[in-house]
Amino acid sequence: xxxxxxSFTKQRRIxxxxxxxxxxxxxFPAATSARILPQKAHSCSSLRAMARIxxxxxxxxxxxxxxxxxxQLAEQTNAPDTEVCACVIDLAxxxxxxxxxxxxxxxxxxGLELQQKVYQQDHPYVAYTLRILSEIxxxxxxxxxxxxxxxxxxxxxxRVSRGNEQEIAPFKVDMAQLLVVQGKYTQAESLFTEAMTxxxxxxxxxxxxxxxxxxxxxQLYVLEGRHAEAExxxxxxxxxxxxxxxxxxxxxxxxxxxxxxxxxxxxxxAQAKRIxxxxxxxxxxxxxxxxxxxGDVLIQLAQVQMQSRKYKTAEDLLQRALSILEDRQGSDGDxxxxxxxxxxxxxxxRGKYSQAQNVCQxxxxxxxxxxxxxxxxxxEMLQTLVHLNQKTGNTPExxxxxERMEEIRERRHVALLPTxxxxxxx
Numbered sequence: 001x002x003x004x005x006x007s008f009t010k011q012r013r014i015x016x017x018x019x020x021x022x023x024x025x026x027x028f029p030a031a032t033s034a035r036i037l038p039q040k041a042h043s044c045s046s047l048r049a050m051a052r053i054x055x056x057x058x059x060x061x062x063x064x065x066x067x068x069x070x071x072q073l074a075e076q077t078n079a080p081d082t083e084v085c086a087c088v089i090d091l092a093x094x095x096x097x098x099x100x101x102x103x104x105x106x107x108x109x110x111g112l113e114l115q116q117k118v119y120q121q122d123h124p125y126v127a128y129t130l131r132i133l134s135e136i137x138x139x140x141x142x143x144x145x146x147x148x149x150x151x152x153x154x155x156x157x158x159r160v161s162r163g164n165e166q167e168i169a170p171f172k173v174d175m176a177q178l179l180v181v182q183g184k185y186t187q188a189e190s191l192f193t194e195a196m197t198x199x200x201x202x203x204x205x206x207x208x209x210x211x212x213x214x215x216x217x218x219q220l221y222v223l224e225g226r227h228a229e230a231e232x233x234x235x236x237x238x239x240x241x242x243x244x245x246x247x248x249x250x251x252x253x254x255x256x257x258x259x260x261x262x263x264x265x266x267x268x269x270a271q272a273k274r275i276x277x278x279x280x281x282x283x284x285x286x287x288x289x290x291x292x293x294x295g296d297v298l299i300q301l302a303q304v305q306m307q308s309r310k311y312k313t314a315e316d317l318l319q320r321a322l323s324i325l326e327d328r329q330g331s332d333g334d335x336x337x338x339x340x341x342x343x344x345x346x347x348x349x350r351g352k353y354s355q356a357q358n359v360c361q362x363x364x365x366x367x368x369x370x371x372x373x374x375x376x377x378x379x380e381m382l383q384t385l386v387h388l389n390q391k392t393g394n395t396p397e398x399x400x401x402x403e404r405m406e407e408i409r410e411r412r413h414v415a416l417l418p419t420x421x422x423x424x425x426x
Contacts, residue, residue: 044070044083048090055090058251060098061286067091085114089129096132099291099328101139108133127156131174138178139292141333141370150175165198173199173213180220181334183375183412192217211240218258223376227265234258250282253293260300269307276301292335295325299339306342311349318343337366338377344384353392360384374408382408 042050047070054063071087073079089111095104112129119125130153137146154171161167172195179188196213203210214233221230238255245251256279263272280301283294298321305314318339325336344360347353364381371378382401389397 042069042073044074044077044079044087047073048087051090051094055094055097057245058097058249060094063094064098067094081114081118085111085118088114089132092129092136093132096136096139099139099293101136101328104136105133105140108136122156122159124157124160127153127160127171130156131171134174134178138181139329141329141335143178143182143370146178147175150178165194166202169195169198169202170209173216176220177216180216180223182371183377185220185224185376185412188220189217192220205236206240208240208244211237215255215258219254222258222261222265225265227262230258231262234262248278248282250286250293253279253282253297257296257300260304264304264307269304272304273301273308276304292325292328295321295328295335295339298324299335299342302342302346306345306349309349311346315343315346315350318346332366332369334367334370337363337370338380340366341381341384345387348384348388348391353388356384356388360388374411376408376412379405379408 047066051063051066051070054060054066067087067090071084071091074084074087088107092104092108092111095101095107098104108129112126112133115123115126115129130149134146134150134153137143137149150171154168154175157168157171172191176188176191176195179185179191192213196210196217199207199210199213214237218230218233218237221227221233234255238252238259241249241252241255256275260272260275260279263269263275276297279297280294283291283297298317302314302317302321305311305317321339322336322343325333325339329336340359340363344356344363347356347359360381364378364385367375367378367381382405386398386401386405389395389401
């Protein structure tokens, strides 16, 4: 009995600690949620159910006070640990989707700790929480931790589901997305292909999740220069997204970014600009307009402006992107590195060679530090250095960087990549 009591007391301490941490993370006052909720009593589970509906439609501003109310109610009513755990993990997911990754990590870790006390270590709920944490780590540029968390989650699901591909498929998609960021395109495509077979069989070709996975695969094809295949995928995915969300919803931005990249590759800069300006207006209409997605939109729009030789406009957009990305990812994040490389290209075109050298070298050092010296996108940084040294007449350095580019292409089997200016490396 003593052992049982001690274990129960420890779980209660963990729960109390979670509630204290949560209160320190509150963004909206309790009065805000009172205005949104109907004037009648709700249970924690009903509050979470309403919040999940809003989150499914990307309406995170309305979901947040509902989840905060649920956690406060759990504290006031001394709700079971299982309910507190569910509330906290839902908050972790919400913060992740908002791009509030620091608070998402805190809530995710706290939820996982309590979850592993309430359930066994290899419970399916633990796997799904690890999946959320993996996405958070990926957003933070912590790819080793993201991979470790996701591998552990997949191992749990394989054992619990006894190899059911329908259950494993979403985890394979997440791993494929992680591999894309790491430049492991062949492995990523293999996982996408495996997952898509199960997803299309289980959900059908017109399901929203199927459309989202098609968009992710299209993003990979764009990176590989396979624009026709990417266009075929997003052409099928876009109507599905529009049917669910409407034609102007912010949840369509990932698909729009792929479409804009395809237009860039075709040389249709006017169309790419229209798509990206629409994306920027849409993201700026959100309560949290300083998200990682906003950074992605700003970088891509700056690249279109560079292709149109509007370098001052491009520089302003990139400075905005850097301000957002350094705040969300830190100064050594992969998105920050890509923005810096684009900024170096702007500096070259404006004759600011010393500044270009500094930011491009910082970009290269960051990317190599994260992924190693032969990541496919390192070619982009090397191409910028080639361009810079051509401008300054440093022929030996041009030859050295071109040789490195060729070595990466041969090792990673990359035949064609877009540069940060949107032109093609040939």
